[in-house]
Amino acid sequence: MELALKDRPLRLGILLSGRGSNFAAIAESIQAGRLKGVVIAVVISNVAEAGGLAKARELGLPTAVFVSKGRKRAEHDADVIACMRTHHVDLVCLAGYMRLLSQKFVAAFPQRILNIHPALLPAFPGLDAQTQAFDYGVKVAGCTVHFVDEHLDHGVIVAQRAIPVLETDDAHSLAERILVEEHIAYSEAIALVASGEYEIRGRRFVKRKS
Numbered sequence: 712m713e714l715a716l717k718d719r720p721l722r723l724g725i726l727l728s729g730r731g732s733n734f735a736a737i738a739e740s741i742q743a744g745r746l747k748g749v750v751i752a753v754v755i756s757n758v759a760e761a762g763g764l765a766k767a768r769e770l771g772l773p774t775a776v777f778v779s780k781g782r783k784r785a786e787h788d789a790d791v792i793a794c795m796r797t798h799h800v801d802l803v804c805l806a807g808y809m810r811l812l813s814q815k816f817v818a819a820f821p822q823r824i825l826n827i828h829p830a831l832l833p834a835f836p837g838l839d840a841q842t843q844a845f846d847y848g849v850k851v852a853g854c855t856v857h858f859v860d861e862h863l864d865h866g867v868i869v870a871q872r873a874i875p876v877l878e879t880d881d882a883h884s885l886a887e888r889i890l891v892e893e894h895i896a897y898s899e900a901i902a903l904v905a906s907g908e909y910e911i912r913g914r915r916f917v918k919r920k921s
C-alpha cells in the first residue's frame with residue numbers, strides 16, 4: 712500500500728458524532744510525539760453538539776459540521792467527501808461516527824478509512840458491542856481497528872488489543888477498560904498505516920519486515 716508520504720505528513724480527517732475520546736487520544740499521541748509524520752487536517756461531525764468538536768476547537772484544529780439528520784445519505788456524504796478533499800485528507804479515521812458510510816464514500820477512500828470497534832471482531836459487530844460481549848459471557852474482550860469496506864464492522868483488521876473479562880466486571884466497567892485499550896490501539900494502527908510498511912493479502916494486514 713502506497714500511503715507513506717515521505718516528503719510530507721500524512722493528513723488525517725477525523726469523523727465523530729460524540730464525546731470524541733478516541734479523537735482526543737490520537738491528538739494527544741501526535742502532540743506527545745508518539746505518532747510521528749501525522750497531522751490532523753480536519754475534524755468533522757454530523758452532530759453540532761458533539762463533545763469531540765468542542766475538544767477539536769479547543770485544540771485549534773479545523774472543524775466542520777454537516778448535520779446528517781433528515782438528509783439523504785448520499786447528499787450528506789458528498790458534502791463530507793468534498794470537505795475531506797478541501798483539507799487534503801489522506802486517511803479518514805472514524806472515531807465514534809454513528810453513521811453508516813455510503814458506497815460512494817468507501818469508494819472515494821479505498822483502504823483509506825479506519826474505524827475503531829469496541830469488540831474483538833468478527834465477534835459482536837454493531838451497536839453496544841461491549842454489552843453484547845459481556846452478556847454473551849466471553850472471558851476475553853477487546854477492541855479492533857480495521858479498514859472500512861462496504862459491510863458493517865467488516866474490513867481488513869489492522870490492530871486488536873485484548874483484555875480479560877474480570878469476575879468483578881459489569882458491562883460498564885468492561886466498556887471503560889476496553890476504552891483504555893482503544894486509545895492505545897488507534898494510534899498504533901494509524902502509525903502502522905502511516906508507515907506504509909505493510910501489504911494486504913486477502914483479508915490479512917501484514918507488516919513488511921524492516
Ligand code: GRF
Nearest residue numbers: 730731732733807827828829
Ligand atoms: C468507542 O467505543 C468506539 O469504539 C465506538 O464508539 C465509541 C466512541 O467513543 N466506535 P469516543 O467518542 O471516541 O469517546
